[in-house]
Amino acid sequence: MGVSVVIPLYNQQAYTKICLESLHANSTGLDKTVVIDNGSSDGTAEYLAACADIQVISNSVNLGCAAAWNQGVKATHSEWVVILNNDVIVSPDWLAGMIDFAERNEFDIVSPAFREGEYNYEIKVYSREFVQKMASASRMGVAHGVCFMVRRQIFEKVGYFDENFRIGQFEDTDFFRRAKNNGFRLGTTGASFIHHFGSVTQNSIRRNREASPYEAENRAYYRRKWSLSWWDRFWERRKSKFQGFVWRTKEKWLYGHSLIEKWLDGRLRYY
Helix, strand or coil: CCEEEEEEECCCHHHHHHHHHHHHHHCCCCCEEEEEEECCCCCHHHHHHCCCCCEEEEECCCCCHHHHHHHHHHCCCCCEEEEECCCEEECCCHHHHHHHHHHHHCCCEEEEEEEECCCCCCHHHHHHHHHHHHCCCEEECCCCCCEEEEEHHHHHHHCCCCCCCCCCCCHHHHHHHHHHHCCCCEEEEEEEEEEECCCHHHHHHHCCHHHCCHHHHHHHHHHHHCCCCHHHHHHHHHHHHHHHHHHHHHHHHHHCCCCEEEEECCEEEEC
16 A cells, blocks of 8 residues: 655745654655646746756646646546645654544545645644544544545546636535545544645635635635535535534643644634
8 A cells, every 4th residue: 555745835934944854754655756836936936956866847837726736646546636835834653643544444445634725833733642542533524625535436436626727726625525426434643733825826826816706706606616605505505514614612621632733813712
């Protein structure tokens, strides 16, 4: 059983460096790391050229997340493919935790727990305590785009990521929906933990007014593709919010954590 990691990126060299260093230190058993540079102009290309043990795919322009993910997946041959944001720090045993959860419970797409926001703690210490408490916690039927591990046969069954989603947003949600509709099982586990700085690339792109319409365009395309009426969206939002409330309330009560935590306004919040 092999595992490869695919990381798309666009600028944000400092975050990419932290991410790759954490991968190198904490990813025993990893077959391959593929980095897709979507036309970076901040010195990222030069930095990647000096990195050993990774495959770099360089695009002259920003093709977006979906296209970059597809390039990375097609460059690998492992049974499992992890799609990972470049503004992430992985912890010890993060990969083993996801694999063990997937194999024991027969899941096809798995995401780890994460803490988002300012990196103001020691991840080795925090993740050890977190996983000890949260290893048995899971959320069935959901994954998240920050990091998700996909069994290769899903691509063979439902196809790759839809490249009609421009730049980023909704391509992960669309893929998860197709996977669920085809009977594949999704889950998020507390047996694996990562830190996410928080949509660093997307926030940077959003500040560029010329690129700003892409999120609205992707949202409209997603709704058309799935024929989602106002009522459909309303009830899906209601169901999602209620389920999220139940999950985080139960997790916090039982374990003192939740599978999604965020540092906001000077304190840790639970989602």
